[in-house]
Amino acid sequence: MAEEKVSGKIVDWKIIQRLFQFIKPYNLQFISLVVLILLGAVLAPLTPLLIRYTIDHHIAVSDYQGLTTMLIAMVALLVVQGLTQFASSYLSGWLGQTIIRDIRVQLYEKILYLRLKFFDDTPIGRLVTRTISDVETLADVFSEGLASIAGDILQLILIIAVMMYADWRLSLISLSTVPLMLISTYIFKEKVKKSFTEVRTAVANLNSFVQEHITGMNIVQIFSAEPIEQKKFETLNQEHRNANVKSILYYSIYYPVAEVIAAMATGMIVWYGAKEVIGLQTSYGTITAFIMFINLFFRPIRMLADRFNTLQMGVVSTDRILKLLDSEEYTQNEGTYTPAELQGKVEFRNVWFAYNDPEYVLKNIAFTVDAGKTIALVGATGAGKSSTINLLSRFYEIQKGQILIDDVDLKNYELGWLRSRIGVVLQDVFLFSDTIERNITLGDPTITREQVIEAARLVGADEFIQRLPGSYDYNVMERGATLSVGQRQLISFVRALVRNPRILILDEATASVDTETEELIQAAITKLMKGRTAIVIAHRLSTIQNADQILVLDKGHIVEAGRHEELLESGGAYANLHRMQYKELV
Incomplete structure (x- = not known):
């Protein structure tokens, strides 16, 4: 997913229009901000005019009473x-932060409901950049962009x-240096x-690299690749x-150049103005006012360059965010069917599936699992074993064929409802940095502590959980680092079974545990499978001897089907x- 380049346009008005959609709920605040900025632009030239009037009409004639009045004014x-x-600064900041809060919520909600294929194709670091850095850039658009540019332009016009x-x-004379400033x-x-x-x-590259390598740090350390990875990071960081x-160099050059140009204008005013004063063609107050006008005039010109860059980078960030929000390629196709209960019959009808066309990993897969029965892959x-079960939970879309549950096409079911009735236990268990209960x-507020404990007892996890500090309130840390592989696997069983699923999917669920833990889990599985449809992927064939049907897959095809004997x-x-x-075990 390559980074988009900034377009040559100063402003992309189509994106600006889309940007205003985010502002729409806060139209009153935005209009108030515009009014405040325009008011500030109108007030700016008044100070030099008041000083001019004070010098020429009060100081020059020693009118101390009038001078006092003008000072008060x-x-x-x-x-x-x-x-x-103050009001415009606070309101622009409030507006920016409120809008990016809304955008970030929309963006994260979109990400939550994208298909897994999207995450297969998109580096996580890029998504972090979208949801954090790109969205943060939009705050500057509202605080230093749209309204501020309008205020600066109006101020320039009024001053001229x-x-x-x-x-x-x-x-x-004073504006003669403007072309140099503009160039x-x-x-x-x-x-x-x-x-x-x-x-x-x-x-974005740093985000992607750091996220990926922290996640895979065990591989880096296992193969002693730390020096190599350090050099890669140093290159990216450089x-x-x-x-x-x-x-920084461009800023360091530009601002002194701008100051020199402004000083040139001031010098020309003093030089020409002195001649005019001597010739009684102008007044001291006018010269003083024009020196102030120059400072007021060049300040917004200097700021406009920054503001246009801020606006343009905001437009680029908005474009990236909108592409993600508008993406339909990975959007889940929601059905609406939610029957009173699920029986659990599963049928694959001539299913063909490829992660990347046309490389099919499943080819013409056809089988039926009656409700309450167990099938092993x-x-x-x-x-193609894991691909088969991924399709049942609709993590990916099939290219050809049909998948049915209770004789209803999978696409017709409301996705959240369907997944809540399918329990999945994977070999690679992911635990969040949170309590065991969460x-x-x-x-899910509908699941009580009592239900959690009951499910843990059925699986055999309650005993080790009770021994942990805080029991079910024990924080497992990121990815469950403080627990053993077997303990994490047991928790994943509890997580799947506490929802009382009608369909149970076990993907190599006991492959990572020791023999004692496996026996414990197998005893629980035997009880829990009773009355449920179960689809089991097993490496150890001893765990599936009692399955109602065993499917043997090879290169995406079902090559054999039947019972163990x-x-x-x-x-x-x-x-x-x-x-x-069994030869390996001998």
Whole structure:
């Protein structure tokens, strides 16, 4: 998933329009912000005009009473300007943070309901960048972007108008350096835009690398690859540093250049204005006002470059976020069928499935499991066993064929309702950094502590849980690092069975546990399978001898089907697997 490049357009109005959809619930606050910013732009030129009037009409004629009145007026104006600036600053920050809160909620909700294929195709670090960094950029759009740009432009227009009204000749002199400022600002904007893109790409790469390698740290350490990974990280970190230093360099050049240009304008005003004062063509107050006008005029020009970059980067971030929010390729196709209860009959009708077309991993798979019966899937690694059960929970969509539960197409069921009635226990158990109880209930308020304890007793997990500090309130830490493999597996059994599923899926559920724990689990499984439809993937063939039917898969095909004794007598693929496995045990 490559990083998108910043477009050459200053503003993409289609994306800006979409951006305003997020603002819509807060129209009143946004309009208030615009009014405050425009009010600030209108008030800005008043201070130089008041100072001009004070110098020419009160100081020049020693009118101390009038001077006092004007000082009071200027203090009042400064108070109003300060309050306006405070209100606009606070409101823009509030608006930005509120909107990105809403966007982040929408984004995470979207991610929660995307198919697993999306996560297969998308690095997790990129998703972190989308939900954190890209969304955070939008806050700057609202605090320093849209409304602020409008205020700066209005301020420039008003200052030019007031300057022309005060003295058109001094105005032309003072504005003669504007082309230099505009050229330097444009160059700065383009350079910083490019460096910002490099920074964001570097951040995304760092996120992806760190997330992936922390997750796989055990592999790194097992193969003593720490020095190699350290060098990789240092390279990525150096790229991030270089991109940031480049942007710092552009800022370090631009602002002194802008100050020099502004100083040139001030110097020209003083030089020309002195001649005018000597010739009685203008006043001291006018010269003073124009020096202040120059500072007021060049400040928004300097800021506009930054604001346009902020807006453009916000547009890029918005584009990325919208592509994710608008994505339909990975969206789950929700059905609406929710029967009063599920019987548990499962049927695969000539199912073909590929993770990536046209490389089919399941080819014309057809079988039926009657309600309450047990079917086992066996075969070599890559035969298609796990793919089969993933399709039953609709983690992926099939390309051809049909999957039915209780003679109803899987696509017709409401997905959340269906999954709540299918219990899944995987070989690779994932536990969140939370209490044991919340890892079992996953925050479902309908599951009581008593139900959790009862399920744990049935599986045989209650004994070891009670010995832990805090019992069911014990924090297992990230990925269950403080528990043994067998303990994590037992908790996964409790998590699946506490919901009383009608269909039970066990994917190599006892492959990672010791013999004693396996015997404990097998005793619980025998009880729990009674009256439920069960689909079992087993590496140890001894655990599936009592299955009602065993399917042998090879390269995506069902090559054999029958009961344990029948398949042994036929002397086919299952008999070979059985012979090889027991030969290993001898």
